[in-house]
Amino acid sequence: MRAVQDMIRPVTNICCVGAGYVGGPTAAVMAYQNPHLRVTVVDKNEQRIRRWNSEHLPIYEPGLGDIVRIARDGSRQFQFTNEPIDQSQRPHLLNFPGRNFLQHDAQITVPARLPNLFFSTQVGECIREADIVLIAVNTPTKMKGVGAGSATDMTSFEAVASEVAQHARPGAIIVEKSTVPCRTADLVRNTMAVHRPGIHFEILSNPEFLAAGTAMKDLMYPDRVLIGSSPTPSGRLASAALASVYAAWVPRSRILTTNVYSSELAKLVANSMLAQRISSINSISAICEKTGANVDEIAASIGSDPRIGDKFLKAGIGFGGSCFKKDILSLVYLAESLGLHEVGEYWRQVIVMNEYQRDRFSRRVIACLNNTLAGKKITLLGYAFKANTSDTRESPALEIIKTLLVEGPREIAIFDPCCNPVVVRAEIKALVRDQPALKEDGGPIEVYSSAYEACASSHAVLITTEFDEFRNTPKAASKDEPASLPTKSPDPRPFPNRPNGQTETELLSLHKYLLSNASTAENVDDPLGRYVPEPACESDCPDCGLIKTSGYSTAGNSGEGRPKTRLDWSKIASHMSKPKWLFDGKGIINVDEMSEHGVRVESVGR
Ligand SMILES: NC(=O)C1=CN([C@@H]2O[C@H](COP(=O)(O)OP(=O)(O)OC[C@H]3O[C@@H](n4cnc5c(N)ncnc54)[C@H](O)[C@@H]3O)[C@@H](O)[C@H]2O)C=CC1
Numbered sequence: 001m002r003a004v005q006d007m008i009r010p011v012t013n014i015c016c017v018g019a020g021y022v023g024g025p026t027a028a029v030m031a032y033q034n035p036h037l038r039v040t041v042v043d044k045n046e047q048r049i050r051r052w053n054s055e056h057l058p059i060y061e062p063g064l065g066d067i068v069r070i071a072r073d074g075s076r077q078f079q080f081t082n083e084p085i086d087q088s089q090r091p092h093l094l095n096f097p098g099r100n101f102l103q104h105d106a107q108i109t110v111p112a113r114l115p116n117l118f119f120s121t122q123v124g125e126c127i128r129e130a131d132i133v134l135i136a137v138n139t140p141t142k143m144k145g146v147g148a149g150s151a152t153d154m155t156s157f158e159a160v161a162s163e164v165a166q167h168a169r170p171g172a173i174i175v176e177k178s179t180v181p182c183r184t185a186d187l188v189r190n191t192m193a194v195h196r197p198g199i200h201f202e203i204l205s206n207p208e209f210l211a212a213g214t215a216m217k218d219l220m221y222p223d224r225v226l227i228g229s230s231p232t233p234s235g236r237l238a239s240a241a242l243a244s245v246y247a248a249w250v251p252r253s254r255i256l257t258t259n260v261y262s263s264e265l266a267k268l269v270a271n272s273m274l275a276q277r278i279s280s281i282n283s284i285s286a287i288c289e290k291t292g293a294n295v296d297e298i299a300a301s302i303g304s305d306p307r308i309g310d311k312f313l314k315a316g317i318g319f320g321g322s323c324f325k326k327d328i329l330s331l332v333y334l335a336e337s338l339g340l341h342e343v344g345e346y347w348r349q350v351i352v353m354n355e356y357q358r359d360r361f362s363r364r365v366i367a368c369l370n371n372t373l374a375g376k377k378i379t380l381l382g383y384a385f386k387a388n389t390s391d392t393r394e395s396p397a398l399e400i401i402k403t404l405l406v407e408g409p410r411e412i413a414i415f416d417p418c419c420n421p422v423v424v425r426a427e428i429k430a431l432v433r434d435q436p437a438l439k440e441d442g443g444p445i446e447v448y449s450s451a452y453e454a455c456a457s458s459h460a461v462l463i464t465t466e467f468d469e470f471r472n473t474p475k476a477a478s479k480d481e482p483a484s485l486p487t488k489s490p491d492p493r494p495f496p497n498r499p500n501g502q503t504e505t506e507l508l509s510l511h512k513y514l515l516s517n518a519s520t521a522e523n524v525d526d527p528l529g530r531y532v533p534e535p536a537c538e539s540d541c542p543d544c545g546l547i548k549t550s551g552y553s554t555a556g557n558s559g560e561g562r563p564k565t566r567l568d569w570s571k572i573a574s575h576m577s578k579p580k581w582l583f584d585g586k587g588i589i590n591v592d593e594m595s596e597h598g599v600r601v602e603s604v605g606r
C-alpha cells in the first residue's frame with residue numbers, strides 16, 4: 001500500500017461544494033489569484049448555478065463581479081501606463097534622485113488569461129477530479145429533534161461529506177469551510193471510513209472569517225487564514241498543500257496552522273466574542289439613555305485603550321445575519337452537552353441581550369408615537385442585516401416590522417438601497433404568515449425603490465441598516481478606515497517591475513482606482529479593457545425579466561464601484577408628516593444637524 005504522503009499530489013484542481021455567500025466568493029478569489037488552478041464550484045441548486053454562470057450573480061458583494069468576470073470568463077490582453085495619473089499623489093517620485101522615470105512610464109502589456117473558474121451542478125463528477133474538496137454548505141441551527149433551537153443542523157454538511165466519501169479520489173484533501181461544531185473532523189473521517197474503508201483521507205478545518213458587505217476585501221486581504229490539521233506528517237503535508245493555494249496572495253505570516261479541533265472551535269469563538277462585544281456595548285446604551293451619558297463617547301473613550309480596541313463597539317438595534325446567533329447557539333449547545341451549564345448560560349446571555357435591545361428599540365418607537373400607530377405611516381430605511389449587502393437573513397428590521405405590524409399602522413414603508421423590492425416583498429410574504437402583510441394582500445407594508453417616496457408623509461422614519469447613504473453628515477474617518485462618501489481609491493501606480501508581470505492584486509487595485517475616478521456619466525465597468533463579453537442569457541431568462549420590470553437584479557442594486565450620494569434630508573424632512581420623528585437605530589445621524597430640519601431624533605444610547 002502506498003504511503004498517504006505519496007498520495008497527496010500537487011494541487012491543480014479544487015472543487016468547492018456549496019455556491020453560497022461563502023463558497024462562491026472564496027472559490028472566485030482562489031481562482032482569480034491562482035490562474036494555473038482549475039476551480040469548480042458545485043451546488044445542487046440549479047438556479048444558483050445558472051446565475052453564477054450569467055451576468056446575474058446570485059449574491060451582491062461589492063467587487064465580486066470584477067473578480068468573477070476575470071476568473072470565470074478569462075480576460076483579453078491589455079496595456080496600461082505604469083505612472084500615476086496625478087503625480088502630486090506621489091511627490092516623492094518627482095524628487096527621488098537618480099530615479100528611472102522611463103521605467104515607470106513604460107506601457108505594460110498584460111497577456112490574455114484563460115477561464116479557470118467554473119460553476120456546475122455535476123457534484124459527484126467534480127469531486128472526483130479534485131485534489132482539494134472544500135465543503136462550504138449551510139450549517140443552520142437545528143429546528144427539531146435533539147438539541148432543537150441550539151445544536152447545529154448537520155443535514156447538508158453530512159450529505160455532502162458522504163457524497164465526497166463516495167467520489168473523492170484517494171489522497172484528496174477534504175476541507176471543512178463551513179462553520180461546524182468542534183470535532184466535526186471526526187464525523188467526516190468516520191463517513192469516509194464507512195464508504196471507503198482502508199483508504200486514508202486528510203481532513204482539514206479552514207473556517208472562513210469574511211463578513212457580508214466586505215467579503216471581497218476580507219478575502220483579498222485577510223487578517224489571518226486558519227488551517228487546522230492532524231498533527232501527523234500527512235496532516236501537515238495536507239495543511240501545506242492548502243496553504244500553498246492561499247500563499248499565492250496571502251503573506252505566509254498570516255497563514256496560521258493549528259490542530260483541527262482548535263481551528264473548528266476558534267471559528268465559533270471568534271463569532272461569539274464579536275457578538276459579545278456588541279451585546280456588551282448595547283447593554284451600556286440602555287444605561288446611557290437613562291443617565292445622560294452618550295454611548296458613542298463611551299465607545300470612543302474605551303476603544304482608545306488598545307487592550308479593548310475600537311472595533312465592534314457600535315451600539316444599535318442588535319446584531320443580525322445568518323451566523324452570529326447560530327454560532328453562539330452552537331457554542332452554548334457544545335458547553336451544555338459537555339456538562340458546562342454555567343458556560344452555556346454565560347454565552348446565551350449574549351443572545352438574550354441582543355433580543356432585548358431590538359425589542360427595546362421597537363417599544364421606544366411605539367412609546368414616542370403615544371402608544372398608537374393607528375393612522376400613521378412608519379418608514380424603515382434599511383432591510384438588509386447590515387450595509388452593502390443584499391443578505392437579509394436574521395435581519396433585525398424584519399423583527400421590528402413584525403412588532404410594529406401588531407400595532408395596526410396605516411402603512412409600513414420599506415426602502416433598502418441594496419435589496420430588490422420584488423425579492424423583499426416575496427420574503428415578507430413568506431415570513432409574516434399570521435396576518436395580511438403586504439398592501440397587495442390588504443396589509444400595510446409597501447416596499448419602495450426610492451427613499452424619498454418611502455419617507456413621503458411618514459410620521460416616523462427608522463434607520464435600521466447602517467448604509468452610508470442614510471447619513472446626514474460624512475462618516476468620521478477611523479484609524480484604519482477611510483472617511484466614507486465619496487469614496488475614491490488612490491492611484492496605486494507605479495507598480496514595481498516584476499519578472500512575472502503585475503500581480504492580480506495590483507491589477508485589481510488599478511481597476512478599482514480607474515473605476516472610482518470615472519464619472520457616472522461615463523458608465524464604464526471595464527476601464528482597463530480586460531473583459532470578454534459575459535455569457536449571453538436565454539431569451540426567457542427570469543432575471544432579465546425581473547430587471548425589465550423592476551430595474552433591479554436578483555442580487556440587489558449595485559451601482560458598483562462608484563461614489564454613492566447621501567440622502568437629501570432637508571427634502572425628506574419637508575415631506576414628512578408631523579411630529580416628524582427619526583429613530584436612529586444605527587447611530588449614524590448627527591442629531592444637531594437634523595434638528596435644523598425640524599426633525600426630532602431619538603438615537604440608541606443617547
Ligand atoms: N454567510 C457568511 O457571511 C458566512 C458564512 N460562514 C459559514 O459558511 C457556511 C456556508 O454559509 P453560506 O455560504 O452563507 O450558506 P448559503 O446558504 O448561502 O450557501 C450554501 C449552499 O450550499 C448548497 N448545498 C446545500 N446542501 C448541498 C448538497 N447536498 N449538495 C450541494 N450543494 C448543497 C446550497 O444549495 C447553498 O447554495 C455556513 O457554515 C456558514 O456558517 C462563514 C463565514 C461567513
Ligand SMILES: O=C(O)[C@H]1O[C@H](OP(=O)(O)OP(=O)(O)OC[C@H]2O[C@@H](n3ccc(=O)[nH]c3=O)[C@H](O)[C@@H]2O)[C@H](O)[C@@H](O)[C@@H]1O
Pocket residue numbers: 179208209210211212213271274278311312313314315316317318319320321322323324385386387466
Ligand atoms: O461567520 C460569519 O458569518 C461572519 O460573521 C460576521 O460577519 P457578518 O455577520 O457578515 O457581519 P458583521 O460585520 O460582523 O455584522 C454583524 C451584525 O452586527 C452588527 N454590528 C456590527 C458591529 C458593531 O459594532 N455593531 C453592530 O451592531 C451589524 O450591523 C450586523 O447586523 C463576522 O464579522 C465574520 O468575521 C464572520 O465570518
